[in-house]
Amino acid sequence: MQWLTSICITLTLASLTHTASAGVVIGGTRVIYDTARKDSSFSVSNTGTSEPYLIQSWVENLHDSNKAPFIITPPLFRLDADQENTLRIIHTGGQLPVDKESAFWVNVKTISASEKSDSNQLQISVKSRIKVFYRPTGLPGDATEAYKALTFTRQGRQLKVNNPTPYHVSFFHVRVGDKEIQNAGMVAPQKTLSWEIPPDATGPVSWQAINDYGGVSPTASAALQ
Numbered sequence: 001m002q003w004l005t006s007i008c009i010t011l012t013l014a015s016l017t018h019t020a021s022a023g024v025v026i027g028g029t030r031v032i033y034d035t036a037r038k039d040s041s042f043s044v045s046n047t048g049t050s051e052p053y054l055i056q057s058w059v060e061n062l063h064d065s066n067k068a069p070f071i072i073t074p075p076l077f078r079l080d081a082d083q084e085n086t087l088r089i090i091h092t093g094g095q096l097p098v099d100k101e102s103a104f105w106v107n108v109k110t111i112s113a114s115e116k117s118d119s120n121q122l123q124i125s126v127k128s129r130i131k132v133f134y135r136p137t138g139l140p141g142d143a144t145e146a147y148k149a150l151t152f153t154r155q156g157r158q159l160k161v162n163n164p165t166p167y168h169v170s171f172f173h174v175r176v177g178d179k180e181i182q183n184a185g186m187v188a189p190q191k192t193l194s195w196e197i198p199p200d201a202t203g204p205v206s207w208q209a210i211n212d213y214g215g216v217s218p219t220a221s222a223a224l225q
Helices: 143-149
Strands: 019-021 024-026 030-034 039-046 053-061 070-073 076-079 083-091 102-112 125-135 151-155 158-163 169-176 191-196 205-210 220-222
Touching: 024 102, 024 125, 030 039, 030 083, 039 053, 039 076, 053 070, 053 083, 076 083, 143 205, 158 169
Parallel strands: 030 125
Antiparallel strands: 019 024, 024 039, 039 083, 053 076, 053 102, 070 083, 102 125, 151 158, 158 191, 169 205, 205 220
8 A cells, every 4th residue: 555645734824023933934923904005915935955845825704714805926836945035915896895804814834845756755744824004094093003992890800991993903912910811812993892891800911013024012001991
C-alpha cells in the first residue's frame, strides 16, 4: 500500500506587528478600505531564501464564511523566495452601510510550491487572517480617537462596553482594577459588548486599543458606572 504523500494542515496565525506563515509575511495586521479610493492594498512577502509558495487569498464575512462583496487580485499566484507582491482589494458592489464602518476577514493561504519528489513529504498549508475595515467617507470624528468615547458599566459580574462611534474599536487589553479580561476582542460601531469578570474585580476600568497601523493607543481609564 502506498503511503499518503502529502498532508494539508490549516492554521490561523495572528500577531500585533505582522502576520507570518512559514516564510511568508503579510504587511500589516489590518487593511483600511477608504471608500474615497477605488481599491485598497496590502503586501505579501516571501522572506525565505529558497522555497517558493503558492498564495491564495479571498475576503469573507466577519461572522460567517459567506462570500463578501470584494475580490482580491491576483487571487492566486506563485511567490518566489525573497520576493514581494502587492494584492489589491476591490469592492464589487452591494449595499454596505454608509454611516459606519463594516468589517471583514482577509484570508491568505500559503502552500508550499516546491518540486515534487518520489519520497513521502509533509506539505503544509497555512491560512492567516487579517481584518479589512470598509470605511465610508465623511464619517464624523476620528477613528484613532474612537476608543476614548467608549463607556463602561458593571452589573454584578458583567462588564459592558458601549461604542457610540461609527468606528470599530479593537482592544489590546481591558482591565478592571488589576484583573485583566482575556481575549477582549472588538466592539462594533454603535454596539455593545459584554464580558464576565471575576467577582473580586474592583476599581476603575482601563483599556488600550489597536489603531489603524497595528500600534497600541495610550491607556484610557474611567470609573465604573
